[in-house]
Amino acid sequence: SRFTTFDNRKWQTNQVTYRIENYTPDMSVAEVDNSIERALQVWAKVSPLRFTRIYSGTADIMISFGTRNHGDSYPFDGPDGTLAHAFSPGPDIEGDAHFDDDEYFTFSSTRGYNLFLVAAHELGHSLGLSHSNDPGALMYPVYSYTDPSTFSLPRDDVNGIQYIYGPNPDV
Amino acid sequence: LPISPPTEEDEVLAETYLKRFFNLTEETGPTARRGPSQRSRKVSEMQTFFGLQVTGTLDAETVTMMKKPRCGVPDVQP
Numbered sequence: 001s002r003f004t005t006f007d008n009r010k011w012q013t014n015q016v017t018y019r020i021e022n023y024t025p026d027m028s029v030a031e032v033d034n035s036i037e038r039a040l041q042v043w044a045k046v047s048p049l050r051f052t053r054i055y056s057g058t059a060d061i062m063i064s065f066g067t068r069n070h071g072d073s074y075p076f077d078g079p080d081g082t083l084a085h086a087f088s089p090g091p092d093i094e095g096d097a098h099f100d101d102d103e104y105f106t107f108s109s110t111r112g113y114n115l116f117l118v119a120a121h122e123l124g125h126s127l128g129l130s131h132s133n134d135p136g137a138l139m140y141p142v143y144s145y146t147d148p149s150t151f152s153l154p155r156d157d158v159n160g161i162q163y164i165y166g167p168n169p170d171v
Numbered sequence: 172l173p174i175s176p177p178t179e180e181d182e183v184l185a186e187t188y189l190k191r192f193f194n195l196t197e198e199t200g201p202t203a204r205r206g207p208s209q210r211s212r213k214v215s216e217m218q219t220f221f222g223l224q225v226t227g228t229l230d231a232e233t234v235t236m237m238k239k240p241r242c243g244v245p246d247v248q249p
Contacts, residue, residue: 005248006248006249074243076243080240081240081241082240082241082242082243083240083241083242084242084243085242085243085244086242086244100243103240113240118242121242122242125244130244130248131242131244131245131246133220133221133222133246135222141192141241141242141244141246142221142236142239142240143239143240143241143242
């Protein structure tokens, strides 16, 4: 239970929709799309969750970039510090992921903050995971760069998502 | 070397950090006067979470951890 939120939030279906509401100027649209898609596949690979992108209306997971006061009760803090946040599963703002656009997000560079890594962490929250105190876990609260091209989900995170949703039935 | 006390800036940073991530609240009522302060207890809770030496005080490694870029979701549940 250490993996879940205090109220054990989870999606009641394994078919989850997402929508990218806007984009950061730091990267191309294709790079943002690719980063988000790969971040979701990190979780799909080890669980029964399947993600479908929609381009209008309200998705389960609404993904957006904003700065300072950006429409919820948790303002961002400018460069560095807090990079992003996300809400556990549920209606409306629940499940959504917000990225602080005062950060410099990157696709593959070690400069700035790698969007794929930050998104994979935040989407873990959008699926119901809380923070891990395992420094090697993706769900550890502090950012650390690892090469996205060789990224493999740490065991602690696999245990967490499978505690909530079970294993991937397709493997 | 003598340990340098935390700066005013570190104190403000710590207060904001502990409120945001470890549910530090304004101390009121009897708990405000008894035993280690809530602030000290919350520093210890943060040090325990991150595997730091648990001192309950704003030592250098604790302040360093508080300055690292991170996710904005709290580390403890309400």
